[in-house]
Amino acid sequence: MYNMSMLYPTLCLCAYGLFANLRPSEPFLTAYLMSPDKNLTETQVVSEIYPIWTYSYLALLLPVFLATDYLRYKPILLLQAASFVVTYTMLLKAQGLRAMQLLEFFFGLATASEVAYFSYIYSVVEPAHYRRVTAYCRSVTLLGSAAGSLIGQLLLTVAQVRLVYLVWATLASAVLAFVPPWFLPMPRQSLFFHKKAEGTTQGQCDYGGSLIENVDNKASLNNRDLSNASPSFSEVTTRSCGLSGVLKMLTVDFLHCYRRGPLLAWSLWWALATCGYFQVLNYAQALWENIRPSTEYDIYNGYVETLSTLLGAVAALLVGHLPVRWTLWGELALCGLSLLMAACVLVMVALKSIWLCYGTYVIFRATYMLLITVATYQIASSLDMQRYALVFGVNTFVALLLQSMLTLVVVDSAVLGLDIFTQFYVYCGYFAVISAVFLLAAVFKVTTKRHSELDALSRSPEDTDIS
Template sequence: MPESWLFPTVLLCIYGFFSNFRPSEPFLTAFLLGPDKNLTETQVVNEIYPLWTYSYLVLLIPVFLATDYLRYKPLLILQAGSLIVTYAMLVKAQGVVAMQVLEFFFGIATATDIAYYSYIYSVVEQAQYQKVTGFCRSVTLLGSSIGSLLGQVLVSAGQVPLLYLSVITLLCACIAFLTPWFLPMPAKSLFFHHKDTHAHENGGSLEPTTDPQGDSLECKVPLNSEGDGAHEKDSSGLTEVLRMLWADFRQSYSCSTLVAWSVWWALSTCGYFQVVNYVQALWEKILPSKEFHIYNGYVETISTLLGALAAFAVGYMKVSWEVWGELALCTFSVVIAASVYVMDTIMNIWVCYVSYVIFRATYMLLITIATYQIATNLSMKRYALVFGVNTLIALLLQTLLTVIVVDTSGLGLDILQQFLIYAIYFAVIAVIFLVAGLYKWRRTRSGPPQVALPEETSVIGNGSPAAGQKEDTDCHDDYL
C-alpha cells in the first residue's frame, strides 16, 4: 500500500530538509573570526576544526553498531539533539574550549547521519528503495542549497549580522528535532534484529548480472554466502554480528574491481573533507570578510547544484567503466588537484571561487560513479558495510593528515601551505590510478588473444557455459 512508505518518507524528507537548512554554514569561519567570537585564524584552523575530524573518527564504529542495534529512530533523535546543542553553543558560547566542545557535538551529528540513510530501508519494501532514496537525497541537497542561498541574500541584500544566521539555523534544527518522534519504530534492522528476507534480495543469486550499459557485473557478491545462517534468526548477539561482519568484509573485498573503486573512494574522500572543512579559512586569507562583501553562500549553492547535476548525469552516461575506470579516475583526479592548486597559488577570490565549484562538482561526479560501481557489485546489506569501511579508512587518513599538517601538536602549517599539500595529495592519487591503468593495459596487451567463437556461448563439457567460466576468474585479476 502507498501509505506504508509514503508517511515515513515524507517525515524523513521534512527532517532532512530542515536539518540541512543551515544559512550560517557558508559563513562559519567569518563568524568565528569576527567580533562575535573574536578568535584568531590559528585557533580556528589549528585548534578548533580538527576536533570534528577526531570525534567523527572515534564515534563512527560505535554509532554504526548502535544505529543497527537501536533500530535507527533513537539515533535520528540523537542527531537532531546534537544539532540543537551545536548551534545553541554557536550562538551563545565563547572561547576555544567551548568551540571545541561544539565540534564534538557536530561530530556526533555527522556520525549519526548513517541512521538517516538506513532508516528508510527498514520500513519500506525493496521495490520502493530507489524511489525513496532519490527523495531523501534530493531533499537534503535542496535544503542545503536553499539554506546557503538564503544566508547569502540576507548578508548581501539585508545586511543581516552573521549571528542572526546562526539563530535561524538553530530554529531549523529545533523544527527538525520534532520530526523523528513521529516516525514508526522499525521492527527489524540489518544485523541485530534481522528477519529472513532472502527471497527478496537480489544478492541471493549466483548468476552473473548485467548493468544498464551491458557490462558484465562479474563481482556480484551473493547475500546467501557463508555466514548468513545467523540472519535467519530474528536477532543476533554482538559476537555473532561481529563475526558475520568480518566474514562479509573478507568476501566483499575479495573482488579487485570493488577494491579499486574503494581505494579511490577512501583516498579522495579524505582530501575532499580537508578542502571543504578549511576552504573558508583560505577565502578569509585571500580576502578578509572585513574588507569585502563575501559571496560564500552563492558559491556553496552553485557548487552543490552543479554537483547534484553532475551526479544526476551519471545515470545517463554510456561508459564501460570496466575498461575506462582507471583512466577516468586518473583524469578527474588531475582536474581536482589542479583546482586545489589554483585555489592556493592564484591569490584572487573570484578564481578561488570558480576553482572550488569545479573541485566540488568533479568530486561529486566521481563519488557518484564510485558509489554506483560498488553498489552494483554488492547486496544492500553488504554495501552498507563497505561504505562504512571506506568512510572509516577515509577518516583514519584524514586524522593522520590533520595531526601532521593542521594540528598545533604537529606541523601546524598555515592555510596556504595546507592547501599546497592537499593539491600534491590529489596529484599522488592521480599517479596511483595512472600506474594502475597502465598496469591493466599492459596485462591486457600481454595476455592471450581473445578469439570470439560461436561455440563460446554454447554449453560444453559438464553443462557450464564457456563464457561463464571466464566470468568466474575476471573479478580477481583485472585491477590493482
C-alpha cells in the first residue's frame, strides 16, 4: 500500500512535472523566432541561436549534477523552475540575436537541472515504490508535453491566435510550475555527498573519501533492508563526503560499471543515438519551415508533436510485453531499428513532402523511445540506484559531447554552417553508421559464440577419454 507520507511529495513533483512540460509554444518556436515578432533569419536561428543550447547543456551538466546531490535536489528544482520562467519571459520581451542566445543559455540550465526531478523522489520514498513513482513522474511529463503541443495547435488553428499568445500560455504554465517545488520536503540525505553514517546498504564514505560498497550484495537485500534504506522511515544521521571523496567514488564506480560488455554496448548506443535524436528534434521545425513555410500555409506541428509523444509513450509501454530476448538479439535489434531511424530521416529530407515528413518524424521518435526504454531497463537491471545515476549521467554527457561536436562542425556558422537539407542528409548518414556499428557487433558476437561452441565440442572427446 502506498504510504501517505510519500503521496504528498509525489503529488507535488507530478504537479511540477505537468506544468513545467506544458509548453504550447514549443512546436512553433522556429516559426515564432522567424515571424515579425522576432524578425530573425533562418541562418541566425539555426546556426547561431540553437547551438547555444547544446553548448550550455554540455557545459552545465556536470556542475549541476554535483550541485544537485550536494544541495539535496530541492534547490536545483527551484533553479530549474526559475530558469523556465526567465526563458519564456525573455522569449516574450527580449529582442535581437544576443538576447535569444542568452535565452538558450537559460534553457540549457533548465535542461541540465532535469536530473534533480528524477533524483529527488528516490531520496524520500521507500525503494519498494521506486518503479511506481518513476512511472508516475515519467507519465506526467509525457502527458504535459503532449497536452501542451495539442493546446498550442488548437489555439493556432481553431482559435486563430497569434504565435505570441502561445508564448504567453507557456509562460503562465512555467509560473504555475514554480509553485509546487516550494512545498516539497527537504531530503535528509543524497546519493554521494550526504550519506548515512550507519549501515552499508547504500554505500559508506569514510573521511579519506574512499567508497566501500559491494553491489553484488544488492540481490540479497530483503524488504526490511530496503525499507531501512530510506531516510523517510527512520531517523538517521548523515555524514558529508567531500568533493575529492565523491570524485574518487565516481571514478571507481565508472571503471567498475563500464568493464561489463553488455552494459557498454547499450551505453554506446544510448550515447550515439541520443546525440542524433537531439539533432533531429532540434532542427526538425526548421526543416518543416523550409518545406511548408508558416507564412504561406497552415502548419500542424502541434498535432505531430502530440502524436509522436503519445506514440512514443505507447512504444515504451510495449517494451514490457514484447517477447524479445534482448540479451540475445539486442545488437541485431539496435542495428535494424537504427537503420529504420536512418530511413525515416532520409524520407524526411529527400522527398520534401510535409505529410511524409510528419509521418516519418512520428515513427522516428517512437522507435527511439522504444529503444531508449529497452536500454534504460537493460542498464538499470544490473545496477543499484547510485550507479544508475552515474551511468545515465555519463551516457548523457557523452551524447552531449558528441552532439556539441556535430553541431559545431555541421550547424554552427563558425565552421561549415550547412543548410538545413544538407544537415539532415548528414544525420541520415550518422544513423546509418550507428546501424553498421551494431551489425558488426552482432556478427562479432555470433562468431565468438560459434567459436566457443566449436572449442567446447573439440574438447569434449578428450574430456571423455581422460574420465
